[in-house]
Amino acid sequence: xxxxxxxxxxxxxxxxxxxxxxxxxxxxxxxxxxxxxxxxxxxxxxxxxxxxxxxxxxxxxxxxxxxxxxxxxxxxxxxxxxxxxxxxxxxxxxxxxxxxxxxxxxxxxxxxxxxxxxxxxxxxxxxxxxxxxxxxxxxxxxxxxxxxxxxxxxxxxxxxxxxxxxxxxxxxxxxxx
Amino acid sequence: xxxxxxxxxxxxxxxxxxxxxxxxxxxxxxxxxxxxxxxxxxxxxxxxxxxxxxxxxxxxxxxxxxxxxxxxxxxxxxxxxxxxxxxxxxxxxxxxxxxx
Numbered sequence: 001x002x003x004x005x006x007x008x009x010x011x012x013x014x015x016x017x018x019x020x021x022x023x024x025x026x027x028x029x030x031x032x033x034x035x036x037x038x039x040x041x042x043x044x045x046x047x048x049x050x051x052x053x054x055x056x057x058x059x060x061x062x063x064x065x066x067x068x069x070x071x072x073x074x075x076x077x078x079x080x081x082x083x084x085x086x087x088x089x090x091x092x093x094x095x096x097x098x099x100x101x102x103x104x105x106x107x108x109x110x111x112x113x114x115x116x117x118x119x120x121x122x123x124x125x126x127x128x129x130x131x132x133x134x135x136x137x138x139x140x141x142x143x144x145x146x147x148x149x150x151x152x153x154x155x156x157x158x159x160x161x162x163x164x165x166x167x168x169x170x171x172x173x174x175x176x177x
Numbered sequence: 178x179x180x181x182x183x184x185x186x187x188x189x190x191x192x193x194x195x196x197x198x199x200x201x202x203x204x205x206x207x208x209x210x211x212x213x214x215x216x217x218x219x220x221x222x223x224x225x226x227x228x229x230x231x232x233x234x235x236x237x238x239x240x241x242x243x244x245x246x247x248x249x250x251x252x253x254x255x256x257x258x259x260x261x262x263x264x265x266x267x268x269x270x271x272x273x274x275x276x277x
Contacts, residue, residue: 003178003179004178004179007179007183011183011187014187014191015187015190015191015194018191018194018195018214019194021194021198021207021210021211021214022194022195022197022198022201022202022207022210022211022214024207027204027206027207027210027267030206030207030210031206031210034210034213034214037214037217038217041217041220041221044184044187044221045221045224047179048184048224048225048228049228050224050227050228050235050236050239052236053220053224053236053239053240056239056240056243057220057243060243060247061213061217061243061246064247065213065246065247065250068250068251068254069206069209069210069250069254072206072254072257072258073206075258076206076257076258076261076267100200101197101199101200101201102197102200102201104196104197104200105193105194105196105197105200105201106193108189108192108193108196109189109190109193112189112192112193113186113189116182116185116186116189123180123181123182124180124181124229125178125179125180125181126178126179126180126181126184126225126228126229127178127228128178128229129229129230129231130228130230130231130232131231135227135228135231135232135233135236140233141233141236141237144233144234144237145237145240148234148237149237149241152241156241156244159244159245159248160244160247160248162248163247163248163249163251163252164251166251166252166255167251167252167254167255168255170252170255170256170258170259171255171258171259173262
């Protein structure tokens with residue numbers, strides 16, 4: 001019972017803070033609220049017997065990626081959206097088109113809910129199959145990661161190298177050698 | 178116990194919030210944050226499916242998604258800094274021309 005209550009509490013927290021993220025005008029508050037959302041999500045990961053993912057979520061997402069975002073927000077020092085100063089006659093800035101994004105998002109929710117309602121076998125409890133101890137163990141995780149997913153793991157290292165070089169090249173001032 | 182569909186519904190709502198943010202917001206940083214929300218929604222469904230199947234593969238995929246998110250944030254924010262230098266704005270409407 002407490003588990004179910006915790007699930008709904010964490011889910012409401014994750015969804016509520018995520019909704020507030022896109023409602024804020026100041027990107028600083030958005031980043032802070034997104035950190036809270038990630039914290040709630042990591043609680044859900046603990047409930048799903050994935051403690052290592054929960055810790056990685058806090059360390060990598062809240063600790064590294066969001067700090068990078070905060071760094072850029074502070075560096076650029078542009079707290080407000082300057083919606084009024086740019087061209088209102090642009091075809092994408094018409095009021096009808098502005099509502100279209102909201103309509104598409106609502107349509108996506110309806111579509112996803114409909115798809116979920118059509119798929120069977122989803123009402124079984126999520127923890128019914130498999131051994132929770134085996135799934136939560138970092139040893140099993142590491143063994144699968146370094147055997148079955150070896151190629152993907154190595155490809156990821158190449159991706160990080162490319163991203164690092166790309167970020168350095170893009171953020172460099174023109175004229176610097 | 179909580180059924181799998183509940184996790185998937187939470188994931189779907191988070192993904193929709195992220196896509197609504199990408200469509201509606203006029204701030205490059207908030208758009209990048211919305212993309213992070215969408216990636217996290219997908220992560221949640223990966224872990225939920227993996228737990229429902231009793232395997233660790235869902236968690237492994239989550240690590241790859243996190244790596245891609247980190248790489249995307251690094252490159253995306255570098256592009257944002259470059260664009261801000263040219264136009265002193267974070268509004269995507271300011272960057273409608275490729276040449277200036």
